[in-house]
Amino acid sequence: MSLYARQLNINDLERSLAVETAAFPPAEAATREKVIEYRLTVCPEICIGLFLRAGASLPSPIPHDIPFVEDSTPSDDVLLAHVISTKTTNKPVKDEDMDYPRNWKEDPQGDYAVGHNKNGRTIALHALAVAPDYQRVGLGKAIMRVYIQRTKSLNAADRISILTYDRLVPYYQRLGFEHYGKSESEYAGVAWHDLVSDINNKSRKTNANWDVVLHTIFASLHTFHQGIFGEDQATNDKLDRDIFPKWIPTMCVESSHLKDGLG
CATH class of the missing domain: 1.10.287 (Helix Hairpins)
Known part of the structure; x- marks a missing residue:
């Protein structure tokens, strides 16, 4: 199949950064060190990318079942979209979950007061980004389907939580997220909304x-x-x-x- 998903890693840094900066305005896009490099280093297992094989055409319509591959893939395949996350012990995402420890490179797997918490059972989804040339064809929904299914199969978390803008609340509700209203988070001075998807079948x-x-x-x-x-x-x-x-x-x-x- 021409489309596939796989776990991201630090070798995908430049491609992920390109997708992120192209998909969002400068004030909203993740920075290189904070969002991309930090998260792809400390918790790559909960970060995935959607790829198109080199030379292949984008299928239409987008298939419902996109395979997840575990092996390394060719470097010239095209990254179309990514989901980048951390874990937290909070249910709705808090300000400390959005942040990152400034000295994380000294001990990437250490325990810090902010950022990724490896003991958390909530996935804080920070970035769902689709490259502009591939937007509005269903790739955002497609990568989220893969992401939710993989999280369930690995029993990696009990829920996925998102902070998003008012205008995007209906989009995530269509993906199965429950709207919890305006968030207490004031991160970056934005009026956020909390959405949560309970994925724990038990x-x-x-x-x-x-x-x-x-x-x-x-x-x-x-x-x-x-x-x-x-x-x-x-x-x-x-x-x-x-x-x-x-x-x-x-x-x-x-x-x-x-x-x-x-x-």
Whole structure:
């Protein structure tokens, strides 16, 4: 296939920098040392590129399933788009996640107060960039599909979080991200918006299982009080409305709270 994705590395620095600076205005583009060199050095495993093989034409339409290759690829293949990220222990992206340690080159895999946190389970997606000559043909959506699927398959994180501009909120919502509203982040003086995509299937399955448990409890209690009070609808309605809702919260944590770590 002419299109493929692979993990980026420091050897892709110049190509990634070219895509980044071409895709964004100077005030918005990542700097060489901060975003590109730092992140491709300390956490290349969560940075990927979408490539077109040298001499090949861009397929139309863009295929839904683009292969991810693990091996090195020819240096003359064309980088069309990239996703560059770090990890964090925060759920929405914070200012410290956007930053980088100035002395990181002394110990690239060290623990710092800002930047990449290797123990985090949230991927802070900093850059989704598509080269201008290849924009508006679906490559942004294509690389995000690959990125999300790879993150899931590696169990690399529980969620992907993004800070973005107001105008891009609908775009990321179409990719499955949930809009959390205006961000507390004031990084670079921008009015950011928080978006999060929960990719941990286990968490969603757990929540779904609790919904089944609660439904079963209500059904059993309803059958029980019908056996006592018969078909007296007024009494049944009162129990359903006034009594059971007070019992259930004492028996288990409400399923909607599980995702917040309360259960």
